[in-house]
Amino acid sequence: AQSVAQPEDQVNVAEGNPLTVKCTYSVSGNPYLFWYVQYPNRGLQFLLKYITGDNLVKGSYGFEAEFNKSQTSFHLKKPSALVSDSALYFCAVRDDTGGFKTIFGAGTRLFVKA
Amino acid sequence: GEEVAQTPKHLVRGEGQKAKLYCAPIKGHSYVFWYQQVLKNEFKFLISFQNENVFDETGMPKERFSAKCLPNSPCSLEIQATKLEDSAVYFCASSQSNGRTDTQYFGPGTRLTVL
Numbered sequence: 663a664q665s666v667a668q669p670e671d672q673v674n675v676a677e678g679n680p681l682t683v684k685c686t687y688s689v690s691g692n693p694y695l696f697w698y699v700q701y702p703n704r705g706l707q708f709l710l711k712y713i714t715g716d717n718l719v720k721g722s723y724g725f726e727a728e729f730n731k732s733q734t735s736f737h738l739k740k741p742s743a744l745v746s747d748s749a750l751y752f753c754a755v756r757d758d759t760g761g762f763k764t765i766f767g768a769g770t771r772l773f774v775k776a
Numbered sequence: 777g778e779e780v781a782q783t784p785k786h787l788v789r790g791e792g793q794k795a796k797l798y799c800a801p802i803k804g805h806s807y808v809f810w811y812q813q814v815l816k817n818e819f820k821f822l823i824s825f826q827n828e829n830v831f832d833e834t835g836m837p838k839e840r841f842s843a844k845c846l847p848n849s850p851c852s853l854e855i856q857a858t859k860l861e862d863s864a865v866y867f868c869a870s871s872q873s874n875g876r877t878d879t880q881y882f883g884p885g886t887r888l889t890v891l
Contacts, residue, residue: 694876694877696879698882704884704885705780705782705867705882705883705884705885706867706869706882707882708879708880708881708882711877711879713877750817752817752819756876756877758876762824762832762875762876762878763809763821763824763832763835764809764811764819764821764869764880765821766818766819768816768817768818769817
């Protein structure tokens with residue numbers, strides 16, 4: 663079965679500093695990995711996805727993610743954090759059974775301090 | 777439209793009452809997914825549709841939950857005889873197709889509170 667793990671409940675970073683939100687995955691075949699962000703009282707917004715190709719995937723709002731097959735990781739990164747980046751971040755993998763539903767990690771809350 | 781629309785934003789029901797939630801997928805998207813987000817942010821898949829046909833209903837508690845996607849109408853998720861544990865945010869998502877690589881775009885959710 664496919665799964666993702668987000669080892670940190672919360673990440674704190676100062677504005678202007680680089681940020682990393684960690685995700686590891688477990689899949690039986692090719693990994694199709696996604697990052698979503700959830701702002702308070704709003705739905706999930708798609709940030710980026712890894713399908714194949716370059717290990718560094720660039721997404722929305724200046725975010726990028728690094729796919730590492732040997733470490734089975736897909737960490738979300740941003741070179742310079744903004745206070746407005748404070749939100750809940752979800753790593754996700756597409757299920758490989760017939761329905762292709764999305765399987766989410768537990769979420770990591772990012773706090774960016776001014 | 778360019779966004780998944782969900783109504784209502786908030787819904788409050790007494791235990792045992794019926795709740796009905798609606799979702800309009802992005803125009804041109806053939807697949808609709810329903811997810812339930814409970815305490816501690818956990819997402820649970822409920823059901824998916826390909827146009828008006830159920831695609832995967834392995835997550836649905838069938839005794840009280842039902843869902844439909846009819847042509848030219850918003851999709852709906854209905855809970856008969858709500859229970860306290862049904863309190864959650866219900867998200868709808870749509871995708872153009874159902875490949876493993878296709879992005880699912882999510883609506884803003886409906887927060888259901890069962891008292």
